[in-house]
Amino acid sequence: MRRLPVWPDVVRVNPALASLFSSRAARVTLVMSALFAASGVIMVFFPRWLEGERGLTGAEIGAILALAQFGRVITGPLIAMWADAAPDKYAPLRIMSLATLGAYGVFFFVADGFWGLLALGFIALTLSQAMTPLVEAATLQATAQGRFGYGFARGVGSIAFICANVAGGALVARFGLDAVIAWVLASMLALNCATWFGLPKEPRPTPATVRRGAAIGDLLRRRRYLILIVSCGLIQSAHGFYYGFSTLVWRGQGVPPDMVGLLWAFGVAVEVAFLWSLSLIERRISPETLIVWGAAGGVLRWAVLGFAPLGFVLWPLQALHTLSFAAAHVGAMRLLSREFADNGAAMAQMLYAVLSGGVLMGASTLLSGYLYDLVGAQGYWAMAVIALFGGGLALLLRAPTRSATPR
Secondary structure, eight states: OOOOOSSSSSGGGGGGHHHHOOOOOOOOHEEEEHHHHHHHHHHHHHHHHHHHHHHOOOHHHHHHHHHHHHHHHHHHHHHHHHHHHHSSSSSHHHHHHHHHHHHHHHHHOOOOOHHHHHHHHHHHHHHHHHHHHHHHHHHHHHHHHHHSSHHHHHHHHHHHHHHHHHHHHHHHHHHHHHHHHHHHHHHHHHHHHHHIIIIIIOSSSSSSOOOOOHHHHHHHHHHHHHHHHHHHHHHHHHHHHHHHHHHHHHHHHTTTHHHHHHHHHHHHHHHHHHHHHHHHHTSSSSSHHHHHHHHHEEEEEEEHHHHHGGGGGGHHHHHHHIIIIHHHHEEEEEHHHHHHHSSTHHHHHHIIIIIIIIIIHHHHHHHHHHHHHHHHGGGHHHHHHHHHHHHHHHHHHTTTOOOOOOO
């Protein structure tokens, strides 16, 4: 029986192009792109769907979004232990993608009432959020010696996110909020195709004999690691109001859905330009400095958005996403990949996601729901304070350490 090719035959016309597109880095980048295509609509229009189609308040929406983030405290380390020990490096991504597709299908078509939405939303959001650090770790490893670098791969993923922002906004404006369901399920189906048919079976070079409990303890006893995850966690969790409620704030100000999608897309487009210039930037700027710059950009961005501006001023504020998110994120990813061993990479990434993006982002999102109900756009000012504290801690990362950092 003739074996069907994984990649289109057109790629085989040019051997060099075939080598590029069949590389491990390219295949993992495709997985990241499919995941980000789903996230591009979930992050922007999922809160609007909960409000418009299910009639939830800001506090209830905040609770649904935050519960999954808090749940990562338990689910994150368990998934990381499983991923680090799996004989096939990519098997966890395949299984997780299939489970995520099923969970979102059940959520959209079965869940009803606040408690049902809370329970099933917890499962769906937990699974999709848990995939992100696994994909990040796989991308960092695949691009370390690949045909292109992490910045390029992350930029391609961000382009998928932009396309989802723009297309999602246009579809919601044209067909209503039910378009959210169609886009999310189609993106999750594409993610399954990318993981099951695009990623080869790849045994680990050596058995993953990580001392699991001890590995967690070793990480949490490292002062520099704790400063990193708390400082970056505060900087990233300051996006809680933006991620959960910016679409609702703009809707209340009369901004149409397609323009909301464009605003989100513009912020990520500037981020892509930053990521694709990363090789030049990193020659001059350390990861620690990138994190500090991220905090400064966040403080400025959230402080001004608290005044509920409209018109032209929104565009430069969205451009600050390059600093408030991308600079801090890349700085954290670089420090994690530089300072932690290959077999423990998923654990370091997952603990970072759990302790920074889970606990702190969950608390920020929960707080943001109440702030949205109470003061509207002025809730951004609380985010500016959070980013300020994160920046203060990040300055400690620039202090000289006694022992040399493993490279």
